[in-house]
Amino acid sequence: MYQFTRLFGAARIPTENGCLMQTDEKARHVVVMCRSQFYWFDVMDDNSDLIMSEKDLVHNLQAIMHDAMETPIQEAARSAVGVLSTENRRVWAGMRDHILNHEDNTNRECLQIVDSALFVLCLDDSSPESLAEISTNMLCGSSVIEKGVQVGTCTNRWYDKLQIIVCKNGAAGINFEHTGVDGHTVLRFVSDVYTDTILRFAKTIHGGSPSLWASVSPDPAKRDPESFGNVSTTPHKLEWTMVPELSLGLRFAETRLADLINQNEFQTLEFEGYGSNYIKTMGFSPDAYVQMAFQASYYALYGRVECTYEPAMTKQFLHGRTEAIRTVSQEVVDFVRTFCEDAPAKAKIDALKAACERHVQRTRQCSKGLGQDRHLYALYCLWQRGILDEGCASPSVDGYVSGEEQEVPFGSPGGQSMISEMSATASTGSGRAVARDIPAIFADSAWDKLNTTIISTSNCGNPALRMFGFGPVSADGFGIGYIIKEDSISVCVSSKHRQTKRFVDTLHSYMQDVRYLFKQLNRKVVSPSTTKAREAETRQAAAPLKTPKGKEIITKMASGTSSPSESDGEGGMLGGYGYFDVGSLNKLLSEKEEEATAGQQVTTRRSIGRKLPLADY
Structure with missing residues (x-):
């Protein structure tokens, strides 16, 4: 609050x-x-x-x-x-x-x-x-x-x-x-405005409809102007x-x-193939799933993983802000390598599950204040303060240094490294003092890499927002804001002209490819048809039922979803370089289904007429 x-x-x-x-x-x-x-x-x-x-x-x-x-x-x-x-x-x-x-x-x-x-x-x-x-x-x-x-x-x-x-x-x-x-505070404000707008519209239809602030502030149109004051x-x-x-x-x-x-460009993606509902039915955390999508897409384009940042809220603490989730782990590296190789579908999904589980564990740790970034930065600020107390030229905790040439705080994304600062000031007395007293951890190249974020991400959103984004935090990086909705995923990607559109297209293809993998591994995948009514239809009837009149129709899916076998342009993650032959896969699956049902004679009413397929979610 x-x-x-x-x-x-x-x-x-x-x-x-x-x-x-x-x-x-x-x-x-x-x-x-x-x-x-x-x-x-x-x-x-x-x-x-x-x-x-x-x-x-x-x-x-x-x-x-x-x-x-x-x-x-x-x-x-x-x-x-x-x-x-x-x-x-x-x-x-x-x-x-x-x-x-x-x-x-x-x-x-x-x-x-x-x-x-x-x-x-x-x-x-x-x-x-x-x-x-x-x-x-x-x-x-x-x-x-x-x-x-x-x-x-x-x-x-x-x-x-x-x-x-x-x-x-x-x-x-x-x-x-x-x-x-932070974003969640502004999001609450946006959500209230969006909700009250809907309620105000409802009030024009029915005067008795509620309003978010009706009891908080009186209607100004009914107030005496004298009560307004000066x-x-x-x-x-x-x-x-x-x-x-x-x-x-x-x-x-x-x-x-x-x-x-x-110097900057922005591209957006509204992926309507599926959203959090479908991801959850597959047993994944939606946020972890989307984070792995970013990793796989980047690796598919550049053949490497980079330092990635995602904020975790620490609201349970007084004045809590965020902790940095560092997405890249050994499980993530194994996943992107496996996914971009000609590996079996099961191996790819297993690697994805392991990477997502590791990300969920790390997210929970960071939300409890057990991450490493804020702790290390606090130690760094204490060292800075000690240098200032001794009268040496050094950056302050506020992000400025005594020299006019430096204005970017150390330890921040895109900031100058301590190693480069030491090299620049080594010829001066203060520079020699800084180089002599700097703790070894802050002089290590790993500290420099940790604070050079290439893929900066943030998950913020609900139905009140259509898109959310921000700029890249490093010259050769991407800024990725995303919103995971029930049936869609919205992504805004920014960079300093690093093939942003191509990255977005690769991300779109990846999410389609993963859906094909699930379909390949489990033909009984949970879909919109998995309701009580559909479950009853799949059970073996204990007694003959009445013959129905009319014909079955395809259940119309919610807006924003499409069948993998019917959607247009669904190919491999890298287009012509992809690893999934979608046409052959669909043909193979269809042939197996025909073989499994050949020769079977069912006398119940379920065999009457041609059963129309329900599109997978």
Whole structure:
């Protein structure tokens, strides 16, 4: 519950000595961004009760959009101060100091309004269509240059706060600052919004339908305006004073941001062949199963395993955040090698089961706080603090070092290794002191490898979300966000142009291939037909039953599922390089079924008519 105090009214503030989380408990207003312009208005009174009805909000947002559209694109680009929140944290800290200490109070007041807002609502004037385009827009915005001016949505952001992003075509998402909260906290917020939206719609049909917050806050439309107190419900535009230093910093921040956006790509997969229900019937943990899919897909493309990260929640502890699950184990290595070899189907499935069981064990250990990453990092921070106390130049626990050239914290994904830092500073007195006193474990190459995450993954989602993702944490890595639903699996993959689409396609093929293996090993695989009604049909009848009228029909499967024998394009994991001859397999299975039933004469009603096949799940 503690993390909810850092969800609303919170901001990540950069300073010369690192970042800090700042929360304004008296925040009663929201900031709205449209075409890189800033607006604000109050939405609650001093008692935290709502003062804006839906109609009031619509009027305010329409006024904001009309004003933003009247702003020339050149003027909007010159005042797109939000782009500064994407800058290097040390540079952004310097710009903030300049804003706060300038003799003109206008910029200081504008900055305080933004920092203290409950959240930022970003109204984008773009209409992304594909899932990949939507994911890109929610993660980093679009970079579009017209006549030398940035007109993309990337400048319509303030990344130091919780952002609710709504596109022109209604596509919506959330971009949150990860420093103060974890994904499950934001997910709870999204789930409540999604649920209340459905309940509010139901209320328009039946007035007696419940609402999540009906008993918490009175209807603002029925309140006396005098009870609102000293509030400002009319939207106000924040007009920044663009001094030369601010304009120059904004210009360089925008070009840097455009470079970063163009260096990354995002691809999505909505696998509708099966989901958690089917995975569980096969005896696997859904999360472990999907993790093995990532490992097999990467190995199939590159022939090796890499350092992989998955967060495990430690919510059972006070202020608990996460522990790092390191997916790669000996069982995982054995599995990917076996799966990508011409091994029997049973050997592949057995290897998959062993790898999944090992992953489940490790996940349980990490959830109990028994992982290794956080413990080792705590020891590393203690050593850093000791070096600082002795007056040596060394990185601080906040992620900054005394030298200007280094801004990435050691021990973080993509950060510079301690070995390389020692080499860079060996010629200095402080460098020799660091090299002499560094514990052996932090000078070992294994520590460097552990903190260079190539495959960074996270499982976060429920029916309230369609997609979830984040960027890669290393230059040659993948960032993989995934949602395991009952009948489908959604995946968002990012990388710095490392054949992301090919990785997604390989992942799709792998999950199809595993389904074929299960079908090959067990023809009586659990399917949608495994219900009480279907079980009764498979039992031998004790007495003759009445002759039915009509014919049997194929049971229509739930949306998103398809029969392995009927779905299109299901081949080997590597296309032409695959190890599964699907056509031969289906033919062989069909022939065996015909042989098993040949010559059998059944006189019960089950033999009357042609029995139609029920598609496997």
